[in-house]
Amino acid sequence: MKNAAKRMGLVALPILSLMVAAASGLAAAQDGRQTVENVCNRCHTHEPICQNLNRNEAWWHMTALRMINNGAPISQNQAKDAAIFLATLKPGSEPVCK
Template identity: 35%
Template sequence: MTLRKTRYALAGCAMAGIFALAGMAGASDIGQTVKQACSRCHSPKRVCLTVGVKNDAAWKATVARMVQKGAQLPADRIDAASAYLAGLAPGTGTVCE
């Protein structure tokens, strides 16, 4: 009985761990993409300065404008990139590393 419960708990932990890892991989993936695409013309510091200032809509407008200028970001990643940037606390994220 006790053993069964332990096994169940362990399986639960493993599942939670896998989901946590998958979530983190997704976030760092878009973080790296943003850093790469957004540090070609200006320093990522320029982006970092605005982290925590712009909201999601403002980031979407900025990212779309940068893509128009030639940022190497696929159109279907604009939303993910904007959401990533909008969700960062000031001074954090790959662009501030």
């Protein structure tokens, strides 16, 4: 019985870890969407953002850090969340390409 419980725990732990990771990724994407809508769009129209939706997370993160260096009022965490959000979008996606 103890071995069965131990095996069950060994199976459940990775599944739980994946669920937590997925939930945190979803939260980051939601926060990133809010950052893009409320902060990035203060200075940028949808067009340049939409034109770069084929970029990866690292590119978006470097771009957001460059914006911080230029005075954008966002935190490092907001920059990362925005990068995660934008990297998940396909070209032409809403709400970015309205």
